[in-house]
Amino acid sequence: MVWKEALAMSAQETDKEKKSRKQYKVLVAVDFSASSARALKMAKSIMGQKPDRILVLHVIDHNFIERCISNRIGPEDQIKKKLFVEAKKKLREFLHSESMDGEPVEKLVCEGIPFLEINKKAVETGADLVIMGNRGNSGDMQTIFFGSTTERVLRFMSRPVLCVPIEEDRK
16 A cells, blocks of 8 residues: 555655646637537546646637628627627637636637637747647638648648547548
């Protein structure tokens, strides 16, 4: 029994050791699709083993905002405000549905071109790993001609990326 106690004590970090080691961060890019829900679950499972912090990022597509403005849906500031408020609400609900509202999660919502913003936020936050689903909510024609957001992130990312397939892809 003594060896088990010694092993348990050696596995526990002291407060001083925790403060001196580098904080491990995982950035999870979400678009509220089934694929990004699986990516979030993967981050949660990894979290128990390694990361100190999970950053959950949703990018409001700048091109969508431009289309709303050109179709005269409303003034730019109102469109952006509505999209940001809605995205933050959906992000809270998404985290709640994945039972992650009590976890050490930092919620990030920004506007831009999704693959560029994911890359930019990974660098800005010092993320050690980016996790994202392999299929999201982007339109089929856009994916056919330009590749998915995930493919474009992989092309330009300088950090490790874990692409999580949805259940159907695993069969």
